[in-house]
Amino acid sequence: MNAGIEVLPLSETVKKPVLEASDLGKTFHLGGGRSAGGHRKVVAVDAVNLALCAGSTVALVGESGSGKSTVARLLAQLLPASAGEVRLHGEPVHPRTGRQRRRYVGEVQLLLQDPFASLNPVHTIRYQLTRVLRLHGNHAGRRGIEEQLDTLLSTVQLHPASQFLDKYPHELSGGQLQRIAIARTLAASPSVLLLDEPVSMLDVSIRLGILNLLANLKQQQDLAILYITHDIASARYFADEILVMYRGHVVERGPSESVTQHPTHPYTQLLIESAPDPARRGRDAAEVPGIGRGGGAASAAAPTGCPFARRCPFAMDVCFTQMPAVSAVDEEGHEVRCWLNSPETAGGPRH
Numbered sequence: 001m002n003a004g005i006e007v008l009p010l011s012e013t014v015k016k017p018v019l020e021a022s023d024l025g026k027t028f029h030l031g032g033g034r035s036a037g038g039h040r041k042v043v044a045v046d047a048v049n050l051a052l053c054a055g056s057t058v059a060l061v062g063e064s065g066s067g068k069s070t071v072a073r074l075l076a077q078l079l080p081a082s083a084g085e086v087r088l089h090g091e092p093v094h095p096r097t098g099r100q101r102r103r104y105v106g107e108v109q110l111l112l113q114d115p116f117a118s119l120n121p122v123h124t125i126r127y128q129l130t131r132v133l134r135l136h137g138n139h140a141g142r143r144g145i146e147e148q149l150d151t152l153l154s155t156v157q158l159h160p161a162s163q164f165l166d167k168y169p170h171e172l173s174g175g176q177l178q179r180i181a182i183a184r185t186l187a188a189s190p191s192v193l194l195l196d197e198p199v200s201m202l203d204v205s206i207r208l209g210i211l212n213l214l215a216n217l218k219q220q221q222d223l224a225i226l227y228i229t230h231d232i233a234s235a236r237y238f239a240d241e242i243l244v245m246y247r248g249h250v251v252e253r254g255p256s257e258s259v260t261q262h263p264t265h266p267y268t269q270l271l272i273e274s275a276p277d278p279a280r281r282g283r284d285a286a287e288v289p290g291i292g293r294g295g296g297a298a299s300a301a302a303p304t305g306c307p308f309a310r311r312c313p314f315a316m317d318v319c320f321t322q323m324p325a326v327s328a329v330d331e332e333g334h335e336v337r338c339w340l341n342s343p344e345t346a347g348g349p350r351h
């Protein structure tokens with residue numbers, strides 16, 4: 001027996017995921033008459049696997065159109081999946097109705113980037129928060145609800161509560177509204193938060209405050225968080241694990257530090273190079289070779305090889321014809337889907 005050292009059983013040291021997705025896929029079928037060339041489809045999400053655990057954050061990073069929001073909407077059950085499975089506490093989730101759906105939505109809350117769009121302009125903050133508390137089974141009396149509204153607002157650092165509760169959304173600033181929107185998600189007592197670009201519409205000066213608030217909430221309430229962003233620098237700061245998405249595929253994943261310090265996929269390297277950096281004044285994503293607006297959007301016709309091949313400065317012949325398998329970068333869970341890291345082809349043009 002080791003005096004003074006508490007040895008936890010394995011079941012307590014390995015965290016079970018709260019929410020998981022296996023081989024998740026979404027294809028949008030677009031209309032189009034004969035004159036438009038017939039039926040078209042967009043593969044927005046292709047075979048995505050992820051696991052969200054209590055007290056930790058997974059970041060989904062990629063350019064506009066890479067499929068990040070579609071993953072969030074699939075996890076929130078706002079869209080039916082074309083393939084794969086979502087599990088909550090290990091149980092497969094199926095499209096639900098009524099009470100079951102309400103319970104799922106209470107446990108898995110989605111926070112959108114635009115706080116104005118997520119709150120109803122014709123009702124006061126008090127009405128909207130009370131409604132969510134009631135909807136998710138809170139039967140407290142009037143005084144009990146008042147106390148909970150106070151607690152919710154103090155949790156999102158809006159003091160005193162009375163100054164905010166009787167206001168309408170248009171009377172609050174963007175940062176205050178995003179805090180109210182966070183309070184609204186917390187009113188449902190969730191175990192999972194899906195954050196879709198939660199600070200991208202806010203002034204740069206208040207973004208860090210909101211991210212710090214969310215990081216504290218994750219710790220205090222043991223929340224499992226999915227953080228969607230196009231900004232890999234904020235993902236490194238905020239998340240434990242990073243998944244890099246390109247055209248619906250996860251091309252690299254691993255512990256945040258490892259992915260950002262040793263980016264292995266050429267696309268991740270370009271994302272990092274294009275991240276805002278005071279040392280490279282004035283240069284942004286649009287100016288970095290290979291990165292441009294919407295370049296990561298899902299293609300109507302899925303390429304047979306690597307989705308990044310056509311933009312990759314290191315592409316080899318095989319990249320255009322075959323999808324690379326996932327290979328390990330290290331033993332800590334850092335993985336990449338790239339022929340340059342494959343044992344068969346390592347030593348290609350880059351090496």
Ligand SMILES: Nc1ncnc2c1ncn2[C@@H]1O[C@H](COP(=O)(O)OP(=O)(O)OP(=O)(O)O)[C@@H](O)[C@H]1O
Pocket residue numbers: 028030042043044062063064065066067068069070071230297298299
């Ligand atoms: N309802 C829809 N019908 C058809 N195509 C869609 C639909 N929703 C999304 N898409 C397409 O799916 C792809 C992925 O879109 P998605 O919004 O998930 O990307 P994103 O990475 O979240 O981008 P952004 O950061 O701009 O929100 C895009 O090509 C988009 O045009």
